[in-house]
Amino acid sequence: MSREEIFERITRIFREEFDDESLVIVDETNAGDIEDWDSLAHVELVLSMEKEFGLKFNIKEVGELANVGEMADLIMRKLA
């Protein structure tokens, strides 16, 4: 799966989670940029990604993520 394709799917998950079809996600987007991105939303995002890409994250991986770009990189690594 290409990084673009992964990013596209991530964007879809974010738009669904925050119920905002115009939401634009870039590599640098982090929890500070989206008002409703609290710890509950975070749990839901991680669950949705795991389901979307059919994988499981471990605590180290999730703990190290600083923004959406790193999330996309992580997914790419895990799918490789």
Added chain:
Amino acid sequence: MRQSESISSLIKVANRLAKNYEKEATAPENAPKVRIAVLSNFSIQHFTKILRYSLDKAGLRSEIYEGEYGGINMDILDDSSPLYKFAPEIVLLLMRHTDVEVESAEEEIKSLGILWDKLSGIPGVTIFQSNFPCPIERPLGTLESQYTWSSLSLFREINFLLTKNHPSNVKILDLEYLSAYVGKERWFDYTAYYLTKQGFSMDYLMDTADEVTRMVLPMYGMTNKCLCLDLDNTLWDGIVGEDGPLGINLDPNDPIGEAYRAFQGYVKALSKRGVILAINSKNDEANAKEAFEKNPGMVLSLGDISCFRANWEDKASNMSYIARHLNIGMDSIVFFDDNPAEREIIRTYCPGVTVIDVPNEPENFIKALDQSGAFEWSAVSPEDLKRTETYKANEEREALANLAVNYEDYLKALEMRGSCRAVEEAELPRFAQLINKSNQFNLRTVRYKEAEIESMMQDKNFACLAVNLQDRFSEYGLISCIVLKSGKEAEALGFDNTDIFIDTWCMSCRVLKRGVEDFAFIRVFEEARARGAKRIIGEYIPTKKNGMVAGFYAKLGFRPMKDPLNKDDAFARILYSYEVAERAQPGFRGWIERL
């Protein structure tokens, strides 16, 4: 996993419901509203939303109090905690093995007991205490089960003591069972625990919520009483009309025959715990009964069946007949039939009936019926365990009725003996069960939980009367409940403090037309007189199901009465009064001899 939908889609639905509850809820607006507090030391924000969704699906409205994270003790032990302002009907204590900090099971039960005691100060509260899924790590390896002092033995013992020693207002939420059912290796999710303090894998939030819902439903009278079964290819392999009573397959040496016999065994176990069995089958009655009488492979016998309907009428009409004959509502019947077309007919024409999705393979019949949770009751009472016997005795009773010249003679010949007196501690679960299950013979259909009844029993402004009955054929046990209010309780409803108000009068439909109500009324009258009451006041609140008691108070000699609170007829209560002072003790004693 019982829940097949993925948890992330379930959370989305639950979130939508939580955001706009009034608009999204599917439970009817007049459905009971459950007030439930969820307390846990792990993270429960998703669980509470899923629980609300689960309750809604089951037809219950809810309000949920979400305890502070890590704050079970804080919430419970602090008198000023918002928990007490919330005034929950149910408090759910969701725990896991990491909550146990003591070395012995007795100590753990003792410390839980402190929490239960404190919570029991909330009027009428029921506590749902989870037990503890035994962890899968084994520091002693295969020796964990070798020693009583191992960690595994500790949790097993705690779980056992919870079952053995819990007070009657505490119900056990069996997470040990649920985790074993789905597989503990999946249940425990360490990533989710360390990252976001999930007590167990989020995949099982819905299953856990559904388990709680199953415990809540019977508290609001939503229970099934009767299992209605088809015959051919449901209770045995083959068609009795074609294959003959000995040609159908119930051979213990044949895999298919053995599977059907096992299913019959499970059904028999249901009947032993008090589930009424009925047959609804397209067959000649004689043929169908012959299989029961002649096939040596049958586990069920005709005596287990309370209503046998085998004919060529449509199954929906037969279903109405069964409901009428057994004096139960359609919505307390569960239908099990291998034929999808028949299931569809019942779904369409008998909307209250619970229809089980029967799998194609007979070896999975038990699982389908068992996991449907169709027979969740708040308790199993001695009366339940005797029920089948009672229905069998009904046949003998009917034979007697055929001999008797008239109904009066019949009632006399039954040699009924009964008692009507203050309910005793040991009868409490049955008393609560009857109050919550009776729909037809129920004047006001007020539901009370065990804990509420217990506090009424202590209060001198209440009288809780239980009627027990036996006749020459069987012992019915506790079959009618009456709750009276006097003094300031009567005053609070707009009556005089010298009035007795009949808050609850309900009766099991198994003893209709026996004069039980006349018998019990004598005791109500005596109670009123002993309390120096001037009037006895009764109210009838009509529901869809209790039409049979619309004229109840008039028949007992009560007179219609104006509602002192609502002069406006549209809102007035339907009240009746009986002047105690003016009238002598009711003379008619019926045919029940006082025990």
